Each structure stands twice: as C-alpha cells, then as structure tokens.
Amino acid sequence: MERFRVAGGARLAGEIAVCGAKNSALKLMAVALLAEGRTELRGVPRILDVELMAELLRRLGCDVRLDWEPGPEREDGPQKGSAIVIDVPAVPRTEADYDLVRRLRASICVLGPLLARQGEAKVSYPGGDAIGSRGLDMHIDGLERLGADISQEHGFLVATAKDGLTGASILLDFPSVGATENILMAAVLARGTTVIDNAAREPEIVDICSLLASMGAKIDGAGSSTLVIEGVDTLSPAPSPHQVVADRIVAGMFAVAATMTRGDVRVDGGNAAHLEIALDKLTQAGATVVPDETGFRVSMDRRPRAVDIITLPYPGFATDLQPLFAAMNSIAEGTSMVTENLFDARFVFLQELARLGASVRTEGHHAIVRGVEKLSGAPVRATDIRAGAGLVLAGLVADGHTTVSDVRHIDRGYQGLVTQLRSLGAQIEREPDPDPYP
Ligand code: EPU
Numbered sequence: 001m002e003r004f005r006v007a008g009g010a011r012l013a014g015e016i017a018v019c020g021a022k023n024s025a026l027k028l029m030a031v032a033l034l035a036e037g038r039t040e041l042r043g044v045p046r047i048l049d050v051e052l053m054a055e056l057l058r059r060l061g062c063d064v065r066l067d068w069e070p071g072p073e074r075e076d077g078p079q080k081g082s083a084i085v086i087d088v089p090a091v092p093r094t095e096a097d098y099d100l101v102r103r104l105r106a107s108i109c110v111l112g113p114l115l116a117r118q119g120e121a122k123v124s125y126p127g128g129d130a131i132g133s134r135g136l137d138m139h140i141d142g143l144e145r146l147g148a149d150i151s152q153e154h155g156f157l158v159a160t161a162k163d164g165l166t167g168a169s170i171l172l173d174f175p176s177v178g179a180t181e182n183i184l185m186a187a188v189l190a191r192g193t194t195v196i197d198n199a200a201r202e203p204e205i206v207d208i209c210s211l212l213a214s215m216g217a218k219i220d221g222a223g224s225s226t227l228v229i230e231g232v233d234t235l236s237p238a239p240s241p242h243q244v245v246a247d248r249i250v251a252g253m254f255a256v257a258a259t260m261t262r263g264d265v266r267v268d269g270g271n272a273a274h275l276e277i278a279l280d281k282l283t284q285a286g287a288t289v290v291p292d293e294t295g296f297r298v299s300m301d302r303r304p305r306a307v308d309i310i311t312l313p314y315p316g317f318a319t320d321l322q323p324l325f326a327a328m329n330s331i332a333e334g335t336s337m338v339t340e341n342l343f344d345a346r347f348v349f350l351q352e353l354a355r356l357g358a359s360v361r362t363e364g365h366h367a368i369v370r371g372v373e374k375l376s377g378a379p380v381r382a383t384d385i386r387a388g389a390g391l392v393l394a395g396l397v398a399d400g401h402t403t404v405s406d407v408r409h410i411d412r413g414y415q416g417l418v419t420q421l422r423s424l425g426a427q428i429e430r431e432p433d434p435d436p437y438p
Pocket of ligand 1: 023024105106131134135136137138139140174177178179319320342343344386
C-alpha cells in the first residue's frame, strides 16, 4: 500500500499537459470490439483502469499492447498520454467475470458491443461502489428495446439476441452516460434506425461517436440530446489511429489547484469549451482564466471567494469536479452551498476534508461549506478517485504535512499526478504506507 505525503504552502506555477480522458479511453477500447482487426488509440492515460480494461479485452480473446509496462513506470509517461493497440479476433469470447468488473465498473460497457456483434454477452453485475448505488435499469431497458433478452443469473447479466438487434426509439429517463454509450454501441449494428432521446451530451460521447463514424457507423446528432443511428451490417477498424479527447476533469483539477494555491498554471491541451461552467466559477472565485489556441491559463493572486455549485449532466457542472470545488470552498472567503445530484455517496469525502479542519455540514444532497482561513495537515484517506484528488489539493493549502492513503484510487484516474504537481512546484511524494490495516 502507498500513500502521498503533501507539504502545504507551495504556489503552483508553470505549464503541464493533459492526456486523453479516462472516461473516453475505456469506452473507446470497448468500441474496438465492434470490428475484427486492429484499432490504435493515441493519448491514452497510463492509469490502472486502462490496464484493467486491457486485461478484460484480453480475456475476451483480444491481443492488447500498451505502450508501457503496468506498474510504477506509469508515473513518468508522456504527459499527453500513450498509444495502445487492440487486435480483435473474428469471434471474441462473450463473458466478463466479476473479479475484473467489480474493480472496473466501466467494464459494463462491453455489454452493448458484444451483444451487437456476437448476439450474446454475459457480464458480471458490478454492484455498488464507493460513490453510491449505481443502477443499470436504463442500460437494460434500452437494450431490451433493441430486441435483446436480458436476465440476471448467478450475479451475471445475461443478454441474448439470437436473431440480431432491431432499431427502436428510446427515451432515457435521465441522460445517463453509461446507458447512452451501451445503447449506442449496440445500435450501430442493429437492423434499421435507432433514436436515443435525452441522450448524454458529454465530450466523451462525441469522441465515441467519432471513432464509430470512422469505423463506418452512421450516427447523427453527436453532442446533442438526440442521437439518430442508422444500423449497418458490419464495421471495420478505423483506418488511422484515433486521438482520445483531452481529459476535462484532469484539466479542471489543475485549474482549481492554480486557484487554490494562488498560482499561475497553463494547462496545455485543456479544452476551455468543455469546462465552461467550471472555469466561469473559478472566475467568480477571483481567478483569471485565459483560453488560447491549444489550452488555457489560470492565475490567482488572492484568497478565493466561495462559489455555489450544483452538479448536473453535461453541459452542467461535472460531478467529477465537485470534490475539488468543495476543497476550494473550504478555504474560501464566505460560505457556499454544494449540491450533488448524481452520486449519493460523494459527500463521504467531506468527512475526510473535515479532518483537515474544513467546516462542513450536510443535509441530504446539499452541503454547506463555511470557508476557514487555513486547513491543518493530517492523515486522510482517499475513498474514490475524485475524493483522492480533492484531498491532495486540500493538502497543498494545509499547514504542515497531509498524508493521503489508499492512493490506488487516485492511480485509477490520474496519470503521473505526483510528477506533474512536482513540476509545478508542489511538495508531494509517493511513499510506502506504514499502516498495516487496509
Ligand atoms: N443511473 C441509473 N440507472 C442507469 C444508469 C445510471 O439510475 O441505468 C444513475 C446512476 O446511479 C447515477 C446517475 O444515473 O446516479 C448518473 O449515472 P451515469 O450513467 O450518467 O454515469 P456513469 O456512466 O455510471 C460516468 C463516469 C463517471 C461520471 C459520470 C457522470 C465512466 C467510467 N464513469 O459514470 O466518472 O461521474 O459518468 O458524468 O465514464 C469518475 O471518473 O470518477 C466517475 C465516477
């Protein structure tokens, strides 16, 4: 087990680059399953989740080559991400086991592609995770509307469509990212037209549509609430490598870090248009945000002002940035209300933040954060990826040392975080965690 030791007080300054988005790369890897042959992705983050997804694809019969060896080498990879090559066999296997699915919830996204291509898929039911109960009802309803039979047996979701899938009109109750992706990846090989209404509009969905289009899929409306998909008989691998869309959550983290530490950071590759509300909130907090051709720069010379935030599906404020803004609000001037609408257990993180001296009170899915002058370094525990990043940022502005344990969560989502923060002047290191109790 490892932990991060962070010394508070450094002002972050300089330039970093962002890699491709975790939440796109994992799904693009599943998209590859839709065609026999070789798909190359570029800009893939060197993170544990990508390694787990690679392992899952291997078990389905694919040959997957990562540009790096799994393990500590991840930390020093190119900041803009690495390449992976996936070779998909003519007949992939169709079963995804619990040992991987429970560690990587995103593996549920192989359900749609396997069902569409092989007429069957058996994917372990992922269960809950640290950020709360996460339903699959919309994934299942959508695939059933395309003609699949789905049952739950012995902990697995078993989906079959012996005569193939047929296009249908699907209205999602909520613009779920995962459900939109699974239905989309199935509909591209269904007979006839599928319309997904109230679809998720995230940049990662647009990225998936763009890879699918280069494989021969016919999709209209990417990035809007209505996706219209004309099914085709077969897809072929994209003729050239696909560049993964930049990680807006990583870019947003560095923007918040610059603001909290009264720093000056240019985020190369960060797409300001994908972070409109978040960057606007940082401006309200007092930061100066200047987008340029290939990134944006965030600078700050005062204590941030508290800002209210309400998480919503894209283009609303991203839930994955909520813990970072809560950390910023904890040292801001004034009191703020943080409302979490997507994941019920994301406020568990606030209890760890309180260990650093934050003044926080929660009522259901609202939290009242009263800004304090200073946080005070202490041992804390990362409970999920984004909570971990929030605690690291809190440690950067806390008096003395903060140790963040359970960094395996952070490793799931942030490539080379320690190296990048150090290059901006942060005092942070990775060290063995002497605590014998996991
Ligand atoms: N939901 C249902 N039923 C469904 C699908 C979703 O009730 O069939 C609920 C979920 O329980 C949740 C809400 O709808 O409360 C949002 O879920 P959504 O399906 O939109 O999210 P997801 O696909 O499970 C992805 C990201 C998350 C990110 C959310 C929202 C991946 C691998 N995960 O999750 O990322 O927070 O979209 O933007 O793409 C992270 O990276 O730390 C992370 C959690």
